[in-house]
Amino acid sequence: MEFETEFSKVYLLCDCNNFFASCEKLFRPDLKHRPVAVLSNNDGVVVSRSYETKALGIAMGAPAFKIQDEIKKFQIQTFSSNFNLYLNISNRVMALLESFCKDLQIYSVDEAFLEFDNLTEQQAIDLAFKIKNAVLQQVGIHIGIGIAQTKTLAKLANHFAKQNRSTTHGVFCALKDPMRQKILLNNPIGEIWGIGKALEDKLTQDGFITAFDLSKADEKSIKKAYNINVVKTVKELNNKDCIDNVAQADNQAQIMWSRSFKDRLYDFEDLLQAVYEYTQESCSKLRAINCWAKQISVFIRTSYFGEQHKYSNIATLKLDHPSIDTRVFMSAAKILLLHIYKSGYAYNKVGVILSDFEQERAFQSDLFVKAPDQKKLDKDEKLMHTLDKLNKNEKHTLIIGAQTKIKAKEQECALKKLSPSYTSAWDELPEVN
DNA sequence: TCTGGGGTCCTAGGACCC
């Protein structure tokens, strides 16, 4: 009798196929076999494509205005990004995955690593199909699953499964060696998780062409010529698990709010109003995660494309003590914008970043900085939470005095083809025949 | 006319100290 090898650690990388496009199809059975594309903010570029759209040769990141002809010709159904819908579907998928695995690491809105101990190859494969079918039946989303002893290999296995859907049926197991070598040999280094364009170019120059080449590299020379992350990648390709929990930590490090404008902005006052709005949004997020921030940055930039005069700059201000008060950050933001604003440029994007978080309203006493009045802080915090409550359902119910033209025409982000909020708004529920 | 948004981590280099 032969015993199956048990692997002490097994990762299943579950990844939703064409996630945004699949979410849009979920409530539109009429689109089941039709090409669908989801566009970014301002309906700028393609961010998700259904299989049919991919087959038509529409590239990821393609500017919408450049593919107008194809959209018409092939009747590609386009949607603006409906993040509330995607987040809602994502939550359902993740909840279901968690029922299979207590060690679930949610890596992004559409993928998660499931970690198991002591599984044989066959057990892992059976489990993967069970999970895949459950997600399809209960949520209606197709997922692909890569199985391996490390996260990097599981990502590669998942990619391989997707590239070879007809033979893999969306699941590929690289726990054992012939299969591991297969995915290593069949993937160029650029396909490896953690190897971006810059590293790809350098590695290729140095003669590393496939993932297999990199797996055979000498760790010491890699450390010398590249960095510690590439060394980790080499280890991971060789079944040495060394990438920690990738789930988004509870202790988020920064909050960013930024938008590109449909039209260009020139005036300081117009930019300031946008900065005020993004500051308000960022602060609201900050309070939602129960953090206090000590630092705020404001950035502005002209378009990368077309503009004659390009300019981009960022400025940062450190507060004396952490705050959650929108008004505090707004006055800081104005100072920062004054600092970097230059007239005569056609700005197309501004953003606000809060960082340097604390978990509580700690105040480091300092000889030269006057300690804030605790009672006043209590009152201010209450006021801010009230503000959030009032604005929760209807944005801009209550605004801070300095905000004058909240819906300035120039900064409206056009979302022309937004799908209804099927799962989150009562008045937009799908109709059932 | 129209080219996304929101994150994390690493590293080089400067400031500062002994």
Place this chain on the structure above:
DNA sequence: TCTGGGGTCCTAGGACCC
């Protein structure tokens, strides 16, 4: 006056991810 080295801490910017 000039000459050093070694260490830590912080920050800006780059690279990467989805």
